[in-house]
Amino acid sequence: MTRVLVSGGTGFVGRFIVEHLLANGYEVTVGGRSPPPAGFYPQPVSHVPLRLDPDADQTGAFDDIYYFVHAAFEHVEGRYRGGEGDDPTGFRRANLDGSVRLFEEARAAGVRRCIFLSSRAVYGDTAPSLATETSPVAPDTLYGQVKLAAEDALKSITDHSFVTTSLRVTGVYGVAGPGRKHKWSDLFSDYLAGRPVPARIGTEVHGDDVARSVRIMLEAEPAKVSGQVFNVSDVLTENREILSFLQTATGCPHPLPPPAGAAEFKSMSTEKLRALGWAPGGREKLAATIRELARRR
Template sequence: MSTPRTVVSGGTGYVGRFIVESLLAAGHDVTVIGRRPPADGFFSKPVHFASLSLEPEAITSAPFEGVDFFVHGAFDHEPGKYRGGEGNNPQGFRRRNLDGSAALFAAAKTVGVRRTVFLSSRAVYGSHSPGVWFSETVEARPDTLYGEVKLGAEQALSALRGPGFQGVSLRVTGVYGPGGPGRPHKWTGLVADYLAGREIAPRAGTEVHGRDVAAAVRLVLELPTPDDVILNVSDLLVDRRDILAIVKRELGSSHPLPEAADKGAVNAMRTDRLAALGWRPGGRKLLEESILELLESCNVSVRRPSG
């Protein structure tokens, strides 16, 4: 069997790095496309690089020549922001992230890419009554420009599906895990605030480790023919108090934990479709492991669980 050739847009991003590493481990020949090449040693193995602009008129089919798969994770936004990432330029935000994504999908299809996976977001669901579970059949009614753009890109990809070209959108929740060489963990700031004794507001939300997102991408790429074109990717409903309780336990901190958030008001996500394909996220065990790794990366001595 020939080596699969895969293009990943946004591969040097927080989530993209997990995906690239997973594909490399599976033996893919990976090309990362983005605004700037990865730093030396950023990935565990060599990757190819091609420059990418999300401006629609700048997109060509060149990066997709001879490629089997395309994973689209690139997103143009103000640093540190997704919702609200449009800043003062909503037209440019929509043009690059919606029209640019649609142009990438079309370019990939034109030269024979067999399957494209788009990293969408739970933001497409928008606001619903507290406690309503989000399954893929729940009405998508985004209430942010970010959610609108993600939903529009899903629809653009779906419209291109046909013989020889398959598209799947993964609606991903909040992602946690190490940020990669020289980059912080998602919760580095939260833990630092707690250890400094700063007040922390209660908050709960759905989370999934980046490693599990990458596993979902690989699974969808390897399916003979995906039946579902929309799949939720989520694992745990996590309270900040849950995270910091592990820190408190491991370090014996005297600082009080934040008040518990109302988990019952959160819209958790159902992942039955993905589970039926064999996807198994890391759950509480992986959450604990990740927080211990975070503490160790801060040069804090922790107790490692046995077994």
């Protein structure tokens, strides 16, 4: 059985990765400051202490680890862009310098593959209307700058024995873990209470589809993925559509927000990832997930 270390495995996205890998026969170790709560995953997982600290020697966390999936990220709760709060230096030190230290330790410990969860934020506002992996990158937030710098650092230590890939992930949705709130919890509460909801548009991908892209990177031929980046995105949606699914599921009579308009929104092409067999759930999965979230209220 192949052992995978997932940093940030108790986070919103990390939990999907852990559960997907467990369901597909991997032995998973979760790396983080504290062990996952009892019952957080459908089956027990091991835990090793791990933190984003460039001064810490954490090589021992990689003992007997075959693959490393780096999903940990320190930020102000609920915010990625702007997640540095009032401490941009600490934000960069943890998320860039701390990540690079983990990459280097994984390589030194003999880890075979390293998958990094990056972000669509690396493209910035100058991206074309449909960004491909070869589009210019010009991040206009510290979040995007840190993600891009970490991508570059990981690629620089790639070799035949250390296969690396960065996944540029868009907004992620899905049912949250036990005791956690899903990303649209406040949006749903506002709508159901009749409070005003702003028009907003964005791209989304289900957490399990992100996890599936991770597994593809772990199982693909090295020549097809090593040292490369892949976009991970699915549907372009807006608050009006999201809440229309909720309205249908609940019978709520409140009016929907106005259309946001998609003409100026910049999406990402996922043809490169789809060529490796990735097929996300699309609007059918979006609607089904919102029905499930409504049922769990």
